[in-house]
Amino acid sequence: MERHRIVVTYNTHPDAIKILEGVGEVVISKKLITSEEELIELARDADALMVVKSVEPVSERVIENVPRLKIIARVGVGYDNVDVRAATRRGIWVTIAPVNSVAVAEHTLALIFSLARKIPLLDRHVRSGLWYRSLGTPQNLMGVDLWGKVLGIIGLGRIGREVALRARCLGMKILYYDIVRRKDLEEQLGIEFKNLEDLLRESDFVSIHTPLTEETRHLIDEEELRLMKPTAYLINTSRGAVVNTKALVRALKEGWIAGAALDVFEEEPLPPDNELTRLDNVILTPHAASYTAETYRKLAVTAAEEIVRVLRGDKPLYPVNQE
Numbered sequence: 141m142e143r144h145r146i147v148v149t150y151n152t153h154p155d156a157i158k159i160l161e162g163v164g165e166v167v168i169s170k171k172l173i174t175s176e177e178e179l180i181e182l183a184r185d186a187d188a189l190m191v192v193k194s195v196e197p198v199s200e201r202v203i204e205n206v207p208r209l210k211i212i213a214r215v216g217v218g219y220d221n222v223d224v225r226a227a228t229r230r231g232i233w234v235t236i237a238p239v240n241s242v243a244v245a246e247h248t249l250a251l252i253f254s255l256a257r258k259i260p261l262l263d264r265h266v267r268s269g270l271w272y273r274s275l276g277t278p279q280n281l282m283g284v285d286l287w288g289k290v291l292g293i294i295g296l297g298r299i300g301r302e303v304a305l306r307a308r309c310l311g312m313k314i315l316y317y318d319i320v321r322r323k324d325l326e327e328q329l330g331i332e333f334k335n336l337e338d339l340l341r342e343s344d345f346v347s348i349h350t351p352l353t354e355e356t357r358h359l360i361d362e363e364e365l366r367l368m369k370p371t372a373y374l375i376n377t378s379r380g381a382v383v384n385t386k387a388l389v390r391a392l393k394e395g396w397i398a399g400a401a402l403d404v405f406e407e408e409p410l411p412p413d414n415e416l417t418r419l420d421n422v423i424l425t426p427h428a429a430s431y432t433a434e435t436y437r438k439l440a441v442t443a444a445e446e447i448v449r450v451l452r453g454d455k456p457l458y459p460v461n462q463e
Contacts, residue, residue, distance in 0.1 A: 143164050144164030144187040144451050145164055145165050145185050145187050145188075146160050146164045146166050146167070146186065146187065146188045146189075146447060146451075147168075147169075147186040147188070147189050148160070148167065148168045148169065149173050149179070149189070149190065149192050149193065150168075150172060150173070150196075151168055151169075151192075152168075152192050152440040153437045155437055155440065156190075156437075156440035156441050157444075159441065159444040159448060160444050160447060162448070163447075163451050163452070164187065164188075164451065167186075172195070173193075173195075173196045174195055174196070176199055176201050176202050179196055179198065179202050180205045180206070183202070183209070186208065187209065187210055187451060188209070188210060188213065188447045188450065188451060189209060189212045190215060190443055190444065191213065191214050191221070191222065193215075194216065194218050194220070194221055194408070194427070195221060195408060197221060198221055198222040198227075199226070200223045200225075202223075203223060203226045203227055203232065204226070204230075209230070210232060210450055210451065211233040211234075211235065211447055211456070212227055212233070212235070213235045213237075213443040213444075213446045213456075214236050214237065214443065215237055215439045215440055215443045216237060216240065216439060217298075217299075217351075218236075218351065218378075218379060219234060219351075219460055220351070220352040220353075220379060220381075222234055224460055227461060228461045228463060233450050233456050233459050234460050234461050235450075235456045235457075235458050235459050235460065237438070237439045237442035237443045237446070237458065238298055238458055239442050240429075240430035240439055241298040241299045241301075241302045242435070243429065243431075243434070243435040244299045244302075244349075244377055244429040244430050245299055245302035245305075245306060247403065247425070247428070247429035247430070248303050248347055248375060248377050248429065249306050249310075251377070251403070251425070252286070252307075252345055252347070252401070253286070254401065254423050255345070255373045255375070255399055255400075255401050256283050256286050256289075256345075257283035257284075258281060261280070261281060261420060265281065284344075286311070286312055287311035288311060289313070289344040290312065290313045290315060290343045290345070291303075291304075291307045291313070291314050291315070291343060291344070291347065292315045292316070292317070292334070292340065292342065292343030292346045293314065293316040293317075293349060294318075294336070294339070294347070294350055294359070294360075295317075295348065295349035295350035295351075296316045296325065296331075297318075297349060297350075297351075299377075300316065300318075300349040301325065303347055303349065304316065304329050305329060308330060308331075312345075314329065314331040314332070315331065315332050315334045315338075315342060316334070316339070317333070317334055317336045318333075319355075321333050336359075336364070337364075337367055340367040340368050341367050341368070341369075343368070343369075343372060344371065344373070345373050345375065346372060346373070346374050346375065347376075348374075348376045348377070348378045348382055348383070349378050350379075351378070351379070352378070352382055356382050357381050358381065358382070358384045359382050359383075360374070360382060360388075361384040361387050362384065362387040362390070362391075365387055365396050365397060366391075366396055368391075368397050370396065370397065370398065372397050373399050373400060374388070374397060374399075374400040374401075375401045376402050376403065376404055377429040378404060380402070380404040380407070383402075383406075385405070385406045385416070388400060388416075389415045389416060389419070392419050392421050393419070398421065399422060399423075400422045400423070401422070401423040401425075402416070402422065402424055403425045403426075403427055403428060408427060442458070445457075446458060
């Protein structure tokens with residue numbers, strides 16, 4: 141059987157590497173790749189490219205300089221760092237690994253709980269030697285119940301559905317907005333469709349689960365943030381650029397909304413001097429929503445299996461460019 145050259149842009153689960161070694165020579169980058177030049181140098185002779193992170197610039201220039209490439213496999217569901225059109229023109233499959241829905245949904249709920257009960261603030265309070273009961277009942281430490289609150293979900297894909305399923309168990313009312321209305325899921329999950337403006341006005345918590353496209357870039361901007369209740373919270377575990385960061389910082393500072401929880405950012409890694417890091421009413425996690433032991437393995441193995449299928453002449457299971 142023909143031996144192929146497979147390039148992995150960052151170290152990943154050993155089970156996935158073992159699968160890839162069954163069909164070819166595997167080259168793994170020892171550092172995070174953030175420039176086109178680095179990626180071209182690494183992947184120039186590759187038959188397959190496993191893209192582990194969401195920052196590697198798999199641009200048209202990169203794709204044109206990797207002449208033997210047959211597949212670009214993302215270890216995840218976001219592919220905004222891959223020029224899908226350029227790949228399609230070259231006849232190169234672009235695939236994703238849609239197996240992180242449960243992990244991201246659970247992280248989303250963890251952020252909602254943390255916002256509602258101010259867990260990070262209470263933790264810092266105790267570590268500083270204070271005890272809220274000795275101070276009376278300070279309002280800035282008081283949480284809110286989730287029971288009876290309205291959760292607005294923007295994007296009812298795999299992850300959005302998992303979030304809705306779990307939030308219903310908490311006694312929350314679920315609204316959703318998506319470009320495609322899903323009447324079958326409305327009945328199945330007990331959720332209600334709203335246009336974006338009404339969802340923002342009515343929700344106590346707004347959770348974003350859309351891919352990043354030209355249509356969704358800065359979908360949540362100043363106008364949208366001003367529609368939200370001053371007691372409402374925004375959660376984003378999708379892509380950072382779906383939210384205009386400057387507008388969000390202003391909203392958090394000026395009290396247009398009560399707070400936010402973010403796992404993704406317009407600039408990653410988030411610079412330590414970013415204004416968001418200085419605000420008490422925002423919770424920040426480092427693009428780690430799918431980072432569980434189980435999902436880490438599933439993502440890598442799924443991407444590796446897609447590469448094996450294509451290199452053996454079969455169609456992948458999870459292409460984003462069917463055409």
